[in-house]
Amino acid sequence: MIPFNRPCWVGNEAELIAEAFASQSIAGDGPFGKKVQTLLEKQLGIQKALLTTSCTHALEMAAMLLNLQQKDEVIVPSYGFVTTALAFVMHGAKPVFADIRPDTLNIDETKLEQLITDRTRAIVLIHYAGVGCEMDAIIEIAKQHNLVVIEDNAHGLYGKYREKYLGTFGILATQSFHETKNITCGEGGALLINETSYVERAEIIREKGTNRSQFFRGQVDKYTWIDKGSSYVMSDILAAFLYAQITQKDEIQSKRKIIWEYYNQHLQDWATQNNVCLPTIPEHCESAYHAFYLLMPSLNVRTHFIKYLKENGISAVFHYLPLHKSEMGRKLGGEQYYCPVTEDISDRLVRLPFFNDISKEELVVVIEAIQYYAV
């Protein structure tokens, strides 16, 4: 069976974990955690990166940093991951569901203004599959309406929009290092902060509501409880694992680019003949190559296609279900939002096996099976 995802080693993870253990410092913010944060800040050119236990927790930190009041609204894409919306709902927001563009499957910037009310506080977006949202327009809208932009950049690490790294546009951005992501430590995440005024409170929220980070830097002589928060710091064992991967991000990203281009090139003719659409990357975007997907002509065809691939030893999977129509989304009033593109894409999208170490032989098997399939 060719799996949809296979977690990949770069090779020296175990050695670095042993090193972390030998240093007798395996809790959070140890030597490896600090090295990873500094490296991320340098690579992306950002103010501050804080490693967290997950992207979901980084999103919750972002929600807490907004200081949401009752009835405050946060705009999220309906075609999104559950916790992209849930993290804000957990901290009091009413989610407002936006539809997506039919080409990049990113939040549709032309439909944002009609969703903004005097209770709107933030726009949360996902750079789907690693391709940037229309950030020029989104930042302009946010400025006009005094909204915070938060990038859920779980797919987009090292992708670019107009030569600038994804994750550096919003005041806050979040990363995931879950095993399904380009760079991983099993479970983990990060909060990226692009505005200095948010740093101090973010550190407190991440350290159980205490000023422990300031204490360790010698800025205060004792630490105490000063705000809300939780336990969001990543263990240095995981940070050591992550350091191995993040120092090899160029190798990882170039492997993924090759896989993406292989699929794209070899499926072009078949897609045209069978009324299937391949992904769109606009000229001004540099993808992070998180996923490769096909848009099938209908739900029926997709169901049949996934079954056919499975019978041929290939695991292909669909993706998000519309959040505004989910059980929880409906409880939160989601059905008042009109997201026809989300509903259509959700039925037709299928993702092909995509992981750093997929072999040429495996790719050939996938391509041949698909080429043999007539819609």
Ligand SMILES: *Cc1c(COP(=O)(O)O)cnc(C)c1O
């Ligand atoms: C994976 C993912 C998350 C959740 O990441 P965790 O680290 O598992 O919490 C959130 N948003 C998007 C877009 C994701 O792909």
